[in-house]
Amino acid sequence: MSAATPLKIGFVPEHFSTPIHFAQKHYGLSAELIPFPSGTGHMITSLRSGEIDVAVGLTEGWVAGLGKDPSTTQDASFGTDGGYRLVGTYVETPLCWAISTGADRPEIQSVDSLKGGKIGVSRIGSGSYVMGYVLADQRDWLVPTTAVGTDLETASPFSDFVVLNTFKNLRDAVNSGEADFFMWEHFTSKKYYDSGEIRRVGEIYTPWSSWKIVASTQLFDEQKKLDERVEEAMEKINEGIKHFEEHQDEAVKYISTELDYSEEDAREWLKTVKFPKKVQGVDQAVIDKTVNILRKAGVLTEGRGMKPEEMIAKTR
Known part of the structure; x- marks a missing residue:
């Protein structure tokens, strides 16, 4: 160049x-x-x-x-x-990540109810993916399982990481049931809380x-x-x-x-x-x-x- x-x-x-x-x-x-x-x-x-x-x-x-x-x-x-x-x-x-689910998901009422659920992420390795593990760590959802050499492997705190690429796809997925929740920046999410498209479950700040x-x-x-x-x-x-x-x-x-x-x-x-x-x-x-x-x-x-x-x- x-x-x-x-x-x-x-x-x-x-x-x-x-x-x-x-x-x-x-x-x-x-x-x-x-x-x-x-x-x-x-x-x-x-x-x-x-x-x-x-x-x-x-x-x-x-x-x-x-x-x-x-x-x-x-x-x-x-x-x-x-x-x-x-x-x-x-x-x-720090960034405030809002934790969101679908508008009509009565089974999801708190952050604790998300343990073992399907988390929607934009991409593997993205902020939305990484913060899923930070949330799990803060909530004590991470359970060491087997030792590999000197390292402890950790059981996944979620049943699936659903890769959805865009914010719109994430919103659609929590309403269709493809994913149970996702995390995205608070103010970017707020408009869709106000319209009733998605529902806020909680929040987490980056450390x-x-x-x-x-x-x-x-x-x-x-x-x-x-x-x-x-x-x-x-x-x-x-x-x-x-x-x-x-x-x-x-x-x-x-x-x-x-x-x-x-x-x-x-x-x-x-x-x-x-x-x-x-x-x-x-x-x-x-x-x-x-x-x-x-x-x-x-x-x-x-x-x-x-x-x-x-x-x-x-x-x-």
Whole structure:
């Protein structure tokens, strides 16, 4: 890829993407923005296949993707280096995942009734998949079964992981009975609670800051220096964040007219989110904590896969 070629940046077209929109609209972010409504798991596949260069997605998805043992992953494009590295922090606050079921599922009345049920996920390895294990860990649903070498294998807390790709498919599945529940960001889900399409059972917060920026390993030279276009893009995103914070009414208008949110929900979300002043770099302690919790939850296995410090190309 030549220096003049615009980067292809993957993002989830939700309210969190507003500063990226402003970076392009007002500050000349020179990149092709490619929406991934199906989320972080899909972006991992696209990074590894070379379809995108940079992506903004969920911390737990990125870490799970790099932390898995390459010999056990079903992703043939994993390669020897995982395909991407963490280079930036996009959101400082945790993410509130709403736990949803179908509108007419009287047998599901509480989070505890979901144990052993069918969980809908966008993709294997996505945030919605990873948080299923975090929920199970918090609820003490994880039961060690057999020892493999020095590792304990954990029985699945759910009867099935139903891969459904999109938010709409997830909503349809809990109403048809294909899945019993799914987890998705609170404000993205709220409109469908208000309309009566789905029903809220509970919520769970990520134990870590929620969004990170990653770059393809193809964008690093032999000395591990990052392509200047990524540095420039992160500077533009910094300007987009500053604009977002100084022009909240413009942000609300964009979120409520171009994205799938009411003005009221957009304003409520603004009270809950904190973006960094500078997105460059990732805190090692955050990734250590994420890896430790994902190991406890059985998503990752200690001694296998990439170490936390190896996942980060740019610290802060």
